[in-house]
Amino acid sequence: MGKTNKIVASLAATTAMAAAIAPAATADAKDFSDVSDRYVDAVNFLLEQEATNGYSETQFGTQMSIKRLDAAILLANVLGLDTEEVDESGFTDVPERGQGAVSALKAAGITNGKSETSFGSQDEITRGELAIWIQKGFGLKGVEQLPFTDVTDRYEDAVEALLSNDVTSGMTEDEFGTYATAKRGDYAIFLKKAYDMMDEQEGKFELSVMHTNDTHGHIENIAQKKTAIDDYRQYHPEALLVDAGDVFSGTLYFQEFLGQADLEFMNKLGYDAMTFGNHEFDLGKSENGHQALADFVNNADFPFVAANVDFSGDSLFDEMNNGDEIASTPEDGEIYGGIVTEVDGEKVGIFGLTTVETPDISSPVDIAFEDYIAEAKKMVQSFEDQGIDKVVALTHLGYNDNVDYDNDVALAENVEGIDVIVGGHSHTELAPRVVGDEEPTVLVQTGEYSDNLGTLEVEFDENGVVTSYAGELVELDGLEEDAWFASKLAPYTKQVESIKNEEIGVSSDVVLNGVREDVRTGETNLGNLIADGMLAKAQSINPDTAIALTNGGGIRASIDEGPVTLGEVLTVMPFGNALGIMNLTGAEIEEALEHSVEMAPEASGAFLHVAGMKFEYDSSQPAGERIVNVQVETEDGYTPLEADMNYDVASNLFTIQGGDGYTTFEKAYEENRVSEPGFMDYEIFVEYLKSQGDTISPETEGRITDVAGE
Known part of the structure; x- marks a missing residue:
């Protein structure tokens, strides 16, 4: 039961009792000369509720403003607090x-x-303030x-609730009167x-x-999450x-503990159910196959639901897989439909x-998706x-991902x-x-990386139809830490910090240039490598992927010559950005390149480093007219980009x-022209460096050229 409806449930009984035992009212609205029909x-x-006796013997004060104290007393009386x-x-x-009255309202x-x-x-x-009080007080x-047009974010949920429940229709067709002083008569109607x-x-x-x-393995704020969950459960x-x-993959916590650190906290938090993301299947082609996933499921103090995932092809899941069964008494560490x-x-x-795209973007091997x-x-x-x-x-x-595979909007519609x-999956807030x-x-959906805890309250009628809802994303950053969870996290963090100094097994003969001014104005060897x-x-x-583009603003440091450490890589790309693949026209690519160099020769975080292509631009020309030549790399060499x-x-x-500011890309994303494999940038970079041998000596290659002044 929700916070507000919990209040309503107890208050409804209290108020009804108060009304039943109250003596007959000694006053009537008609006794007040200012009370119209x-x-x-x-x-x-x-x-009748004995909530007020009016402003005076002859005046209710219908058109008078009301002070916060008097409004609080009225509300507390009506609610029977x-x-x-x-x-x-x-x-x-x-x-x-x-x-x-004020203390009771605060406590509630x-x-x-x-x-x-x-x-x-x-x-x-x-x-507006009354709207919030009434929404919360009556649930x-x-x-x-x-x-x-006058309702800001602070008041939106409350005014929505009042409007939906016919408590008010506003002052005019387009104004609620959020900041207008409330009148006693209107407040009486609201109540x-x-x-x-x-x-x-x-x-x-x-x-x-x-x-x-x-x-994605982000448990660094798990102690704040505990606080948020406890507060909501109160x-x-x-x-x-x-x-x-997608608990799996993305941080050193996962790399080191393979989900077991996350799971310890999920068990303590009391999860009721989980479904599988595509990254839960990332390790299928590793030496141990899906053993880490099987251990994760087996050690969970909650069940898993996976109606369209067929685990029967992998014997690791034989003891925990129940197919598409619907369990009325589900067991912890078991998989059901x-x-x-x-x-x-x-x-x-x-x-x-789970998305049917999983075989294309992960490694499920013998696990099938229907x-x-x-x-x-x-x-x-x-x-x-x-x-x-x-249900x-x-x-x-x-949320609104590539419908050629699947998405939530299509699911709801069909x-x-x-x-x-x-x-x-789409990391949407x-x-x-x-x-x-x-x-x-x-x-x-909450977004990504444990930034938020999502909360939702949904009301159903007697036929099981949703009649109203409310919810929010509770930002975890800045919340007080739960002391016990913080103490349990500390050993995991200590171990993770220690491995940042580990060498990845690759040495560079040259400095990998990530200097801020350089990566935001031109090609560098580090930008090329990424x-x-x-x-x-x-x-x-x-x-079929032909081109890769990465913004210079996402390159935060250089890497010194010598052995490359994991810590250095994480300093270069600390944001944990995930991989996506867009389908763009040549015209859209050129439009994006124009945006990339529109500030040149001034530095810009939007400056793109490229692979699979090269381009020339003229910074002396007006912004939007600077791209001179774009070539795409093919098996036969470079060929012109075709619009x-x-x-x-x-x-x-x-x-x-x-x-x-890449609105061209954003448009493609909104039009579902993006696939989201989701692999983290630092993991991709380390994997690529290792594929290049024990020693690297990257140079710039003329991929990006400013022809101004030539």
Whole structure:
């Protein structure tokens, strides 16, 4: 049960009891000379609740502003909050008559005041502030698209909720009046309508979910994640905790501990289920095959769901693989198509899907991947046959990824009966989005690398149809660390730090130039090496890849001559950018190259280093008209770039998603013309350096030439 609905559930009973035992009201709205027909019902409601006696014997104060203190007292009275046995708020500006109400609202999570010590008791409250209080106090949620132009991010969820629940329609068609001073009469209407919504909650059910995806071995902030999870569970004790895949690959934590460090913390955090990402299958061609994955599953204190993954071809999974079975009592460390879990007395079905692109971008070997739409339909039908009408899909498909393979939007559009899709793979920061109207599907995803904890509350009607939702991405950076988790992380971190000084087995006879000014203005031997490695990796996945591009802003240091250490590599590329492969026209490539050199000869982080091509530009010409000649490398040598020809081009996802101003690439990404194998840049670079022999002596090759002045 969610924080706000937990409050509503307990308060509804308390308030109903208070109304039942209250003596007959001694006042009536008609006794007030300023109460027009519009306000009669709302004012009578407050009088019946004994929440107020009006502003005076003859005036309710309908058109008067209301101070924060008085608004707090009214709300606490209507909600039936315990204003006596409650911890003091700590605010120093609250008079005695309102101390209980303000403390109760703070304890319920409805308001935190203006600061740690000030509530702002005598400040006039705005309509936006009231919207937040009412949303939190009554646990309202909404899916309405706001028509208002004056609602900022802070107030968006609250105003959405009020609009969706017919608590208000705003001051005008396009203005809610967020910063307008609230009137006592309007507040009375808000309270009456919100209170009435409690009667409509009968038969409804709320599912709360915490979710993660694409953590890729990033456990350095696991102690902050514990804090975020504990905080959410304080108000949502029945919340599920699930992961949408790609725990494997990406950091030295994974390289050293093969997922077992991550798993220790996942077990302690109490995950309820996980599906597999493509990177869980990266080690299939290694000496030990999928042993690390089998150990990960076997040691987990939670089940795995994988409706479209066939493990029967790999004997390592024989003892834990249950095929497409749906388990009503799932065992930890077992793989099922789906599972059934009970939440607050309601049965919820959970199933998993993994992208069918996996064989192209990872190494599953004898593990097969089946059509995601067909398998999803089977799962939903199986749940429905059991009378389960609340269904969650844990997917590693990508939000709006290349539909030639699969994605979450297509899943929602083509499979009826999925209520929530907790996704991964595309590394998208996706606060709740909805597909469909009559029976909507809510889609979420947290981004990447454990930057955020996703939270979601979804309300269902008695027929199992989603009626409202709310959620957010809780940023972990800056949160207080859980002390116990921090102490458990320390030994892992110490071991990881020690291996940064290890040599990778390659020595350079020359300095690999990553000087900031150099990599942002022209070709360098280090830029070439990075692009070459990216191209080689992309071609191992997609042999048609012809070109690789990497932004100079992503090259952060040089590497001295002599043995190359892992620490040096991580200093050069500290961001953990993943590989992507775009399909671009020659015209789009030239457009991107124009952007690359538009600041030349001034330095720019957007300056591209290239492999598989070379180009000339004239920095003396106007920006946008500088590219003179572009040649693409083929088996027969270099040939001119053709504007209307399509090319597969590798780059990092930062650049592909529009980083450094690459709107051309961003457009391709939004149009699903990008494949995301996801291998980390530093891993790709180390792998490429090792492939070049024990000693390297790279030089610049004339790949990029400024012809100005020639």
